[in-house]
Each structure stands twice: as C-alpha cells, then as structure tokens.
Amino acid sequence: MISEGPGRGANSNSLRLYNERTLLQRLRRAGEASKADLARWAKLTNTAVGSIVQSLEDAQLIEPAGRRQDGQRGQPAGLYRINHEGAYGIGVRLDRTSIESVLIDLGGNILARESHDLLLPDPERALAIVRKDVARLLTVLDAGQRRRFMGVGLAQPYNLGSWLRELDLKADFRVWDEVDFGAMLGQAVHHPVFRENDGNAAAIAELFFGVGREESDFLYVFIGPALGAGAVMGGESLRGATGNAADLGLMPVPASLLDSAPPAERRWDILLSRASLNSLSRHLRHHGVEVRGNGDLEACVKAGRAELNEWLDDCVDALVPSIRATLAVLDLPVVVIDCDIDGGLVGELLRRVDAGLRLIAPEARQTPRLLRGSFRADAGAIGAASLPMFFNFSPRADVLRGRSHRHPLETTHA
Structure with missing residues (x-):
C-alpha cells in the first residue's frame, strides 16, 4: 500500500488515497498517459498529480512508458503505465x-x-x-x-x-x-x-482487468456448473446486504419442459436449474451421451448435437426474461456473458439472448449491448x-x- 503521509487529517488521508487510486484506474483504462492527461481526467492540479505520480512510481505501481511521439511542439510528454510487477x-x-x-x-x-x-x-x-x-x-x-x-x-x-x-x-x-x-x-x-x-x-x-477498462456499468453473467452473476454500477461492485446482489441464478422461472429436468417441486423453479452447465450435462446424459467434464461438453457444442440445441432453447427461454427483469431494477446499459466452455457456445448465447431481449423490449427502453466476457474458464x-x-x-x-x-x-x- 502507498503511504498516506504523516501529519494529515483523516479526511485528507482518505482524499489523497482516493485520488491515488483514481489515477491508477485511469492509467489502467488508458494503457498509457501523461501527467497532463491524468490531471485533466481527474480534475486535479498539475502539482497534485505530479506528487501522486511520484508516490505511485516510488511504490513501483506505475512505470515510465517513454515519451509521446505525436508531432506536438516542445518537449514530448513523458508517459506512464501500470507496472505489472507492482x-x-x-x-x-x-x-x-x-x-x-x-x-x-x-x-x-x-x-x-x-x-x-x-x-x-x-x-x-x-x-x-x-x-x-x-x-x-x-x-x-x-x-x-x-x-x-x-x-x-x-x-x-x-x-x-x-x-x-x-x-x-x-x-x-x-x-x-x-x-x-x-x-x-x-x-x-x-x-x-x-x-x-x-x-x-x-x-x-471484468471490472478491474476486462471490460471495466471501458465500461463502468454492466450486468455480468457467468454460466458454469451453476450460474453466477454480479452487477457493477459507477465502477463499483454492487454487493447488497449479504453479498448476494444480482444473484441471477435464483431468479424465479417456470419449470423446464425438457424431458431431462427433475420433477418440479413447486410452481416456480430457479434459473440455475435451466441455465447452467450442470443442466446441460444432465440433458446430454439423459440422452445417452457420456459427459465426464468440460472437454466432453465442448465437444458436444462443436458437434452441434440436437440435444445441445434443445438445452439452448430452454436455457435462453428462462435467461432472457430474467436478464430483462434485472435490468428493469438496476438500469444497466451493458450485459457481459461468459462461460466455463466455448467451442462457439458463448457466441450462440450472445446471439440468442440479444434476439430474445429485442423481442420483449418494453416501450421506451432500449435493448442492452451484449459483450463477451474476457476470461472464459479462468x-x-x-x-x-x-x-x-x-x-x-x-x-x-x-x-x-x-x-x-x-x-x-x-x-x-x-
């Protein structure tokens, strides 16, 4: 951590630390920037930014990245970037x-x-x-x-x-x-x-290393063994009272119509029972397909098996209204979708979810932009x-x- 400096009040310490982190975030998003760039973006004085940049460099969190070569007059501006080894x-x-x-x-x-x-x-x-x-x-x-x-x-x-x-x-x-x-x-x-x-x-x-370099507000959906999700608003992770904000997997949905689905115990099921890789595995096994892990699942995706398309229809039919309901509450312009496997599955999910959201878009509300997640199985x-x-x-x-x-x-x- 960067030292907050001696002799400062608590408010001054907090503001200094906040400004340091803001400049780090700006650098992460821009890739490279000069002190003048950072001062303009953060609305700080050149003197304040110079002091913060020196502290960040001393802490090995940022490093020089050469000088800007854009034909400008005078001495080319020195550039800085995040030091990956920091x-x-x-x-x-x-x-x-x-x-x-x-x-x-x-x-x-x-x-x-x-x-x-x-x-x-x-x-x-x-x-x-x-x-x-x-x-x-x-x-x-x-x-x-x-x-x-x-x-x-x-x-x-x-x-x-x-x-x-x-x-x-x-x-x-x-x-x-x-x-x-x-x-x-x-x-x-x-x-x-x-x-x-x-x-x-x-x-x-995604916020720190992925699409968050360009987007500050998005709903994140990850299809793994279950279904994980999170919301980012104003560049901050939305946690909720118990850390379960945007827990999309528990969204109530009608029971699956797939012949592989377990008997419904109540009128409403939950989304992760229909939109998860475990539900895909269950459907494939029900039809005699051997599934020992994600490699087998991805092979089925690449083969374009009929059972995969049956599961996709059922998954998207539940996923689309769940996303729409979440966006109605959180008012987010972007949805990021990622998955533990690919083989074309993420692209097909993005296409089908986008089409589904457009079909049910309410009057005076736009369809969110859909983006592919950055890290897949990682x-x-x-x-x-x-x-x-x-x-x-x-x-x-x-x-x-x-x-x-x-x-x-x-x-x-x-």
Whole structure:
C-alpha cells in the first residue's frame, strides 16, 4: 500500500488515497498517459498529480512508458503505465466439483496455477489442498516480489449445501454452510484473505482487468456448473446486504419442459436449474451421451448435437426474461456473458439472448449491448485473485468514507 503521509487529517488521508487510486484506474483504462492527461481526467492540479505520480512510481505501481511521439511542439510528454510487477495476488476458486488456484500480477496475467477436478471434499481436506497450492504458487515469486504480494482472494458459491437437486448433484455439502473457510484459510496461509461469492468475484475481474477498462456499468453473467452473476454500477461492485446482489441464478422461472429436468417441486423453479452447465450435462446424459467434464461438453457444442440445441432453447427461454427483469431494477446499459466452455457456445448465447431481449423490449427502453466476457474458464480464478488487487487499489466510495483498509469480508491471519 502507498503511504498516506504523516501529519494529515483523516479526511485528507482518505482524499489523497482516493485520488491515488483514481489515477491508477485511469492509467489502467488508458494503457498509457501523461501527467497532463491524468490531471485533466481527474480534475486535479498539475502539482497534485505530479506528487501522486511520484508516490505511485516510488511504490513501483506505475512505470515510465517513454515519451509521446505525436508531432506536438516542445518537449514530448513523458508517459506512464501500470507496472505489472507492482503487485501480486493469489486467487482460490472453490466450486462443488473443482478447486483451482492461480497467481496473477497487477496486469491480470496468470503466472502459475494449480487445479483439481474433484467433488468438493470436507473443509479440512479442502484446506490441506489449498494450503499446499498457495505455498507452491508463492515459490514462483522472488523475495522482492513477495514484498508486493497483496493477499489471497477466495471465491466460492454461497450456500454450497443448497440447490443440489437443481444442479443434479448427488452429494452433501451442508457442512460447508457451517464453517468460515475464509477464516480457516487466513490462519493457515498467514496472509490476508478477501472473500466474495464467485459471481461477484468474476464481475470484479471484468471490472478491474476486462471490460471495466471501458465500461463502468454492466450486468455480468457467468454460466458454469451453476450460474453466477454480479452487477457493477459507477465502477463499483454492487454487493447488497449479504453479498448476494444480482444473484441471477435464483431468479424465479417456470419449470423446464425438457424431458431431462427433475420433477418440479413447486410452481416456480430457479434459473440455475435451466441455465447452467450442470443442466446441460444432465440433458446430454439423459440422452445417452457420456459427459465426464468440460472437454466432453465442448465437444458436444462443436458437434452441434440436437440435444445441445434443445438445452439452448430452454436455457435462453428462462435467461432472457430474467436478464430483462434485472435490468428493469438496476438500469444497466451493458450485459457481459461468459462461460466455463466455448467451442462457439458463448457466441450462440450472445446471439440468442440479444434476439430474445429485442423481442420483449418494453416501450421506451432500449435493448442492452451484449459483450463477451474476457476470461472464459479462468473467470472464477482470476476473479478470486483480483480481490486483493481490487480492494487495495480501486477507488471505491469506502475510501472517501475512511474505510479503505478492510474489505467487509477480509480475514486477517492469526
């Protein structure tokens, strides 16, 4: 973290920190910029920007990027850019059927990874796996880089023990709803741990490293084993009272008409029962197709199987009104869609969802722009790893309120 400077009041400290982070965000979006560019964008004096730029450079968060060569008069302006080696973070993505950990730099580049395809074990065994993975990933960093390590991000679905019928899982994860795995992990690895649900974490990755470089307001939808989602408004992740804002997967929808769908237990089902890769796997297996993992799913997509199109029809039929309802409440102009697999699936989803939204667009309301997500299968892990970066370097409103040092779900190590 950058020092806030001695002898300043709390409000001055908060404003200084907010301005530092605002300039970092501007640089991340622009790629390269001069001090004059930053002063103009941030509406700060040249003197203030010069002081902040020097602090950011001293902290190794930014670096010189040469001089502007655009034929202007006088001395060409010096340019700056984000120093990718200025900070590092580890992300741990826990899912009901996998554990994945990645090490990233401040540019969002994956430097190393560990992954395990397995039914999520009990918390103690999962902790042993993750602890070893984090230790292995840290060996990639030298002593100087270790000093710029910002912590561990943990992304996992909340309420892991729920919705197993809808996800076609024959397992009991209820013990996970009784433990604080973030606190356990913080004590085990002796680093700060930042926790979010997987949908919010992936949305934060898009905000920090992906489409957020150009968009400040969007709904993010990720189709994985379940369905994760998050909302970004004004450049900030919308969390809600319990961290479940924009939890699109629980949107009430009519029961699926697919012959593979489990019998409806009530009049309304939830969206993740129809719009998830687990529901696709269930439908394929119902028709005798062997599915052992995402590779098999992607092969079915590329083959254009009839069962895939049946699932797509059912998925989009539920997904489109759910997105429309969410946008009616949140008033967001952009929807980002990503998925754990591709093979043409994301493009087809974008096409069908766009057509569906246009068909039901209410009077006086435009259809949102649809964008492809940036990270595909890496979205969850990069989302987790982006949490230490985001909560240390993003100009959130909490900074101005003097609560810049602790994310509401940060766990400090013992």
